[in-house]
Amino acid sequence: MPFSADAWARNEAAYETIRTMPFNAELADGRLSRERFVHYIVQDAHYLIGFGRALALAAAKARDPDRIVHFARAAESAIVVERSLHGSFFEEWGIDAKAFAAIPVQPSAHHYVSYLTATAFAEPYEVVLAALLPCFWIYAEVGRDIHQRAGADNPYRAWIDTYAGEEFHAAVARMIAATDEAAAQASPALLARMHEAYTAATRLEYLFWDGAWRLERWPV
Ligand SMILES: Cc1ncc(C[n+]2csc(CCO)c2C)c(N)n1
Numbered sequence: 001m002p003f004s005a006d007a008w009a010r011n012e013a014a015y016e017t018i019r020t021m022p023f024n025a026e027l028a029d030g031r032l033s034r035e036r037f038v039h040y041i042v043q044d045a046h047y048l049i050g051f052g053r054a055l056a057l058a059a060a061k062a063r064d065p066d067r068i069v070h071f072a073r074a075a076e077s078a079i080v081v082e083r084s085l086h087g088s089f090f091e092e093w094g095i096d097a098k099a100f101a102a103i104p105v106q107p108s109a110h111h112y113v114s115y116l117t118a119t120a121f122a123e124p125y126e127v128v129l130a131a132l133l134p135c136f137w138i139y140a141e142v143g144r145d146i147h148q149r150a151g152a153d154n155p156y157r158a159w160i161d162t163y164a165g166e167e168f169h170a171a172v173a174r175m176i177a178a179t180d181e182a183a184a185q186a187s188p189a190l191l192a193r194m195h196e197a198y199t200a201a202t203r204l205e206y207l208f209w210d211g212a213w214r215l216e217r218w219p220v
Helices: 003-010 012-020 022-029 034-061 065-093 097-102 107-122 125-149 157-164 166-184 188-213
Strands: none
Touching: 003 012, 003 125, 003 166, 003 188, 012 022, 012 125, 012 188, 022 034, 022 125, 022 188, 034 065, 034 107, 034 125, 034 188, 065 157, 065 166, 107 125, 107 188, 125 157, 125 166, 125 188, 157 166, 166 188
């Protein structure tokens, strides 16, 4: 079985919890409060910088020159493409660069970014890819699921359309293929570390949405 199919099956219950969590249920039916969505987008804008850095490190660790190009481009699009999605919401809400910079990275986003960048610096290529994969794959599945249920007048349409779109799904397929390619050469011990990383990142995806739902702040 390819690594990706195995990892998806092992983490299916966590995915189902994410798909049906209150944040995503309300995002789909359009009732999600502006306050919660703003919290989410601001934290996500912080997250993407760390995610882009982790992708750039995956590029640096790849042996195949085509994969260097693949991850270098993915790093660019994580920052440039997603920033334009966030930028359009920020403009709508009047959040400028200074206001954004003044909002701290909250605990769950901080944890996720720290985990990804520590993994990208310290772990081998295969484990880095396994840690990056849930970010792509869970968003593609959640995006399509919400897209099927959301009305045309949903206020968060730009977000939904981005993650349900063909372009994003092609990027997810490339990420799955790269991870399976790396896993095909991995020893059993390395495969076990890949699974650990995939599960850790899946759990952090849950925490990130849950943090936005709870309007999470540092207690001290
Ligand atoms: C917490 C969180 N997790 C995943 C994504 C989705 N995502 C962010 S960057 C990237 C790579 C391609 O641009 C993908 C798939 C997100 N936005 N926020």
